Structures are given as structure tokens and as C-alpha cells.
Amino acid sequence: xxxxxxxxxxxxPTGYLHIGGARTALxxxxxxxxxxxxxxxxxEDTDRxxxxxxxxxxxxxxxxxxxxxxxxxxxxxxxxxxxxxxxxESLIQSGQAYFCYCTANELEExxxxxxxxxxxxxxxxRWRERDQSDAPKDVKPVIRFKSPQNGKTxxxxxxxxxxxxxxxxxxxxxxxRADGSPTYMLSVVVDDHDMKITHAIRGNDHLTNAFRQTQxxxxxxxxxxxxxxxxxxxxxxxxxxxxxxxxxxxxAYREMGYLPEAILNYLMRLGWSHGDDEIVSMKQAIEWxxxxxxxxxxxxxxxxxxxxxxxxxxxxxxxxxxxxxxEKKTKVNLVTRDRLKKGLAGLKERAKTINEIVEKGxxxxxxxxxxxxxxxxxxxxxxxxxxxxxxxxxxxxxxxWSEDGVKSVIHNxxxxxxxxxxxxxxxxxxxxxxxxxxxxxxxxxxxxxKEEVLGRISDATGMSSRI
RNA sequence: GACCCCAUCGUCUAGUGGCCUAGGACAUCGGCCUUUCACGCCGAAAACACGGGUUCGAGUCCCGUUGGGGUCGCCA
Numbered sequence: 001x002x003x004x005x006x007x008x009x010x011x012x013p014t015g016y017l018h019i020g021g022a023r024t025a026l027x028x029x030x031x032x033x034x035x036x037x038x039x040x041x042x043x044e045d046t047d048r049x050x051x052x053x054x055x056x057x058x059x060x061x062x063x064x065x066x067x068x069x070x071x072x073x074x075x076x077x078x079x080x081x082x083x084x085x086x087x088x089e090s091l092i093q094s095g096q097a098y099f100c101y102c103t104a105n106e107l108e109e110x111x112x113x114x115x116x117x118x119x120x121x122x123x124x125x126r127w128r129e130r131d132q133s134d135a136p137k138d139v140k141p142v143i144r145f146k147s148p149q150n151g152k153t154x155x156x157x158x159x160x161x162x163x164x165x166x167x168x169x170x171x172x173x174x175x176x177r178a179d180g181s182p183t184y185m186l187s188v189v190v191d192d193h194d195m196k197i198t199h200a201i202r203g204n205d206h207l208t209n210a211f212r213q214t215q216x217x218x219x220x221x222x223x224x225x226x227x228x229x230x231x232x233x234x235x236x237x238x239x240x241x242x243x244x245x246x247x248x249x250x251x252a253y254r255e256m257g258y259l260p261e262a263i264l265n266y267l268m269r270l271g272w273s274h275g276d277d278e279i280v281s282m283k284q285a286i287e288w289x290x291x292x293x294x295x296x297x298x299x300x301x302x303x304x305x306x307x308x309x310x311x312x313x314x315x316x317x318x319x320x321x322x323x324x325x326x327e328k329k330t331k332v333n334l335v336t337r338d339r340l341k342k343g344l345a346g347l348k349e350r351a352k353t354i355n356e357i358v359e360k361g362x363x364x365x366x367x368x369x370x371x372x373x374x375x376x377x378x379x380x381x382x383x384x385x386x387x388x389x390x391x392x393x394x395x396x397x398x399x400x401w402s403e404d405g406v407k408s409v410i411h412n413x414x415x416x417x418x419x420x421x422x423x424x425x426x427x428x429x430x431x432x433x434x435x436x437x438x439x440x441x442x443x444x445x446x447x448x449x450k451e452e453v454l455g456r457i458s459d460a461t462g463m464s465s466r467i
Numbered sequence: 468g469a470c471c472c473c474a475u476c477g478u479c480u481a482g483u484g485g486c487c488u489a490g491g492a493c494a495u496c497g498g499c500c501u502u503u504c505a506c507g508c509c510g511a512a513a514a515c516a517c518g519g520g521u522u523c524g525a526g527u528c529c530c531g532u533u534g535g536g537g538u539c540g541c542c543a
Contacts, residue, residue: 010543011543012542012543014542014543044543045543046542046543047542047543049542050542050543100541102541104541107540107541111539111540114469115468115469116468117468118468118469119468119469119470120468120469120470120538120539121468121469121539121540122469122539142541160471160472160473161472163471163472164471165470165471166470169469169470169471169539170470170539171539173540174540174541176541177541178541179541181541183540183541183542183543184542184543185543187543188543203537204472204473204536204537205536205537205538206537206538206543207471207472207537207538208470208471208472208537208538208539209538209543211471229472231472231473231536232536232537234535234536236477236478238535238536239535239536240536266479269479269480269492270479270480271479271480272480273479273480273481273491275481275491276480276481276490276491276492277491277492278479278480278491278492278493279492295473295480296472296473296474297472297473297474297535297536298472298473298535298536298537299478299479299480300478300479301478302478302479302493302494304478304493304494305478305479305492305493305494306493307493308492308493308494309493311506315506346505346506348506349505349506349507350504350505350506351505360504360505410502420502421502422502422503423502424502425502425503426502426503428502429502429503433503435503435504436503436504437503437504437505438503438504439503439504439505440501440502440503441502441503442502
């Protein structure tokens with residue numbers, strides 16, 4: 001079972017790569033890599049009307065961003081349609097499929113009556129044994145699978161365990177539409193077989209599909225892959241994930257300033273764990289991942305934990321990488337880049353997202369005169385301004401501009417003028433950052449540089465005295 | 468509604484019959500650190516859905532109840 005493992009992520013390109021899909025892809029990759037197998041991507045685009053190239057691109061980009069790139073060229077299901085049709089034909093030949101001439105109205109009625117009788121809405125099999133000569137001329141038939149009526153179908157799911165259903169519960173599904181195109185149910189089976197997929201790892205919403213697919217595999221004389229239905233991700237309130245809950249495309253997470261490492265780490269811990277380990281790299285995950293250790297129950301999406309992980313990976317990211325990410329989100333020039341670099345250590349400590357770094361890093365990136373928050377401005381008393389002017393002259397005479405140098409200037413100031421740290425820290429912070437909350441004063445001053453510090457102090461004293 | 472699946476702190480989870488007076492993490496609350504905001508450190512509160520069995524012994528096995536989810540398309 002561990003030889004030549006082949007897994008696939010098989011999304012339909014009707015929208016972005018959402019967070020649940022990303023996790024499915026992750027688990028497929030983790031499992032394949034763990035056994036030195038192959039991870040594939042198959043775009044399920046048999047429904048041409050709903051598939052878009054934008055969606056295909058979004059899925060491929062999303063996977064690439066997360067580092068979940070397939071090991072072989074992407075398979076487009078629509079290119080295998082001929083094969084799917086042949087499979088349907090062969091089932092007709094072997095008497096395991098038949099033409100059905102029901103109209104949409106007839107089907108609608110069948111569902112209603114079944115529902116009324118307290119049964120599942122389903123096709124009643126009326127064309128199963130009916131003679132072809134009865135076929136109405138004006139109706140194009142679909143091909144339906146003649147599914148077994150007796151016995152039951154078992155699947156041994158690697159995550160969910162042994163699951164079985166009575167065959168009579170399953171109606172005859174459509175294999176080929178009236179227009180001759182194959183349905184998902186047929187395509188998946190044929191492609192999984194042709195691609196030599198050994199393990200179908202997908203969302204739990206496919207669990208009941210596995211029964212029908214297993215029947216189809218058998219009818220075609222093939223053996224089904226091992227199935228693993230991983231639990232779904234729900235919204236924070238336990239209901240189905242909505243956009244509000246984080247059911248966004250992965251590119252939305254990138255825009256919000258999340259790191260792929262954080263998302264991957266967060267996603268892998270949803271339903272899977274390795275003892276008490278919380279911070280897990282892809283390398284470790286590949287080494288440790290086992291399908292039978294995946295939980296059966298759905299989990300809820302939690303932004304707090306994602307934020308925590310993201311903050312962790314931001315802290316451990318090299319400065320150069322961080323700066324280039326910041327540069328993608330905001331304008332940085334030669335001068336501000338230098339300031340940013342000097343102040344980055346303090347910024348990293350605080351931020352939960354890249355966007356937060358950009359926001360907080362604005363103190364280094366903005367140019368004079370800086371904007372001062374009104375609340376901060378109102379705490380700048382005349383006394384504050386006087387102190388600012390005084391300390392400006394002290395800064396002026398500081399020759400070697402270093403963090404320690406700035407520190408000693410401030411400490412000396414406190415001693416000479418017999419004031420508390422707060423008394424000078426607050427006005428200085430406001431003058432330099434325009435806010436009552438900023439990075440540490442010493443590093444802020446140092447990173448800004450002497451000229452900028454003196455400039456901002458002078459701006460503040462000038463501006464305030466005019467009010 | 469029918470069928471299928473699931474059920475440990477608010478959340479993610481550890482736990483595979485005795486090591487569990489249930490462990491870790493996020494969030495919450497308190498303290499320390501501190502020039503602000505954070506970070507960090509220390510501490511607290513917080514769970515085996517319920518009811519029956521099986522067993523010397525059950526969070527762990529079985530059954531039922533309740534609750535939640537999924538599926539029931541000529542969508543995937």
C-alpha cells in the first residue's frame with residue numbers, strides 16, 4: 001500500500017481556491033510526500049458553462065503561493081471526455097447502463113412523490129428495463145448507470161472507518177448527459193483510474209459519493225482507490241463557512257497579510273496533530289503525517305489562532321524577506337528603506353500580519369511634516385513643547401547617532417531637568433510618530449536618524465505653537 | 468424527510484480500558500517586565516453532551532437519546 005502512492009487534489013474551477021480546498025490539497029501533498037509518492041492536480045472542468053479560466057488561474061496561483069505545487073503537469077478533466085464517453089459506452093455494451101428518456105418535468109414529479117412518501121428524492125428507474133422502441137422521438141436520452149439493487153456497498157475509509165449503505169438506497173445516476181457530456185461521477189472514476197490514483201483524499205462532503213463511485217469502479221472492472229474523507233471546516237459558530245467566517249480565496253489571505261507558512265501550519269492542525277506540537281514545519285509534517293491520525297469530526301475556523309501563528313512566523317522571518325513583502329504593499333524609497341530596516345526588529349515583535357507591519361511601519365515611511373493624531377495633539381501642552389525644544393538642542397549636539405547615544409541623551413535630560421521618563425517620552429513619541437503608541441522610543445529615534453528627528457520635533461513645536 | 472457521518476475546556480487538540488484528581492495551544496482573566504502599545508515570563512478560570520449497559524475498572528468498548536454536519540441535480 002505504501003508503494004507508488006499517487007494522490008490528487010481535484011477542484012472544480014468555478015471560483016477561487018478557498019481555505020477548505022487549500023487544506024485538502026495540503027493533506028494530499030503531505031500524505032504523498034510522507035511515502036515518497038506523487039501529488040497531482042486535476043482541474044474538474046467537465047461543466048464548461050461554470051468553469052472559468054480565471055478560476056483555474058486562481059487555483060493554480062493559490063497552490064503555488066502555498067508551495068503546494070503538483071509533481072506532474074496539471075490534468076484538465078475536459079481533455080479526457082472521449083475516454084469518459086468510451087467508459088459509458090462500454091457499460092451500455094455490458095448491460096450495466098441504459099438510455100433514459102425522462103423529461104425534466106417527469107423527474108421533478110418523481111422527486112415530489114418520493115418526498116411525499118418519506119423517501120429520498122430519487123429517480124425511480126422507469127427506463128431501466130423498458131424497451132428502446134418506446135423511446136419518444138423528441139427527447140434526447142441520458143445514459144444512466146444500472147446500479148445494483150441488492151446487497152450493500154462498503155467502503156473502508158482511511159479516516160472515517162468502515163462505512164456502508166444499502167444498495168437500494170442509491171438510484172441510477174446519470175453518466176452521460178443528453179448533450180453527450182460526461183457527469184462528474186463518471187469522470188472522476190475514469191480519471192482516477194487512468195491517473196493511477198491510489199488514494200482519494202477529499203472533503204467529507206464527498207463521503208456519500210464514494211458509494212456510487214465504488215459501484216462504478218466495480219462495474220468497469222477496476223478497483224477503487226483508497227478513500228480518505230477528511231472533516232470539513234466550519235465557521236466559528238459551527239455552521240457552514242461563509243465569507244464572513246473566512247471562507248475566502250487564499251489570495252484574500254495574502255492580501256490581509258498572512259504568510260503561507262502560517263496558513264499551512266494552521267490548516268494542518270485542523271483535524272490532525274502530532275502530540276502537543278503546535279509549531280510544525282512542512283518538513284516535520286511530511287515526516288509525521290498519517291491519515292489514520294486525522295480526526296473524524298469537523299473543526300471550526302479560528303482567526304485568533306491563525307493570527308498567533310502568523311505573528312510567530314513573522315518574528316522568525318529574515319529582515320530582507322520581510323522588507324520585500326512590505327515593498328509589495330506600500331511605497332518605500334532608499335531613505336525610508338534604511339529607516340525601516342533599522343526599525344524592523346521592533347515592528348516584527350508587535351505585528352500579527354504583514355499589513356499590520358505596513359501600518360505600524362508608517363512612522364518610518366512617511367515624510368515630513370507627519371500627520372499627528374488629534375488625540376495626541378491635544379496632549380501636547382506648552383510645557384511639552386518647551387521640553388521638546390530643550391531636548392532638540394541636546395540631540396543636536398549628539399555626535400554619534402546610535403540607539404545608545406539617543407538613550408543617554410534622554411537619560412541625561414531626565415537627570416538635569418529633574419523630570420520623569422514619561423514627561424519627555426510622551427511628547428517625544430507624539431512628535432516623532434504622531435501617535436501615543438509607537439515602537440520603542442530609542443529605536444524609533446535611532447532608526448529615523450538625527451536629521452529627521454530634529455525635523456519632526458521642529459515641525460511639532462512649530463505646528464502646535466500656531467494653534 | 469430519507470440515508471450517511473460526527474460528538475473532550477469558548478476554539479484547535481492530547482488521550483486507542485488502569486499512567487486522567489483529563490495534558491498542551493489559541494482566546495479570556497490576574498500578575499511581573501516596561502517610556503506607550505505590544506512581545507516575553509509567571510499564574511488562574513475553563514471540557515469528557517445525556518442515559519443505559521459491558522468490565523474488577525470507561526473519556527477510551529456497545530446500545531439508545533439529544534445535538535451538529537453532510538448527501539439526496541442532465542453541479543462538482
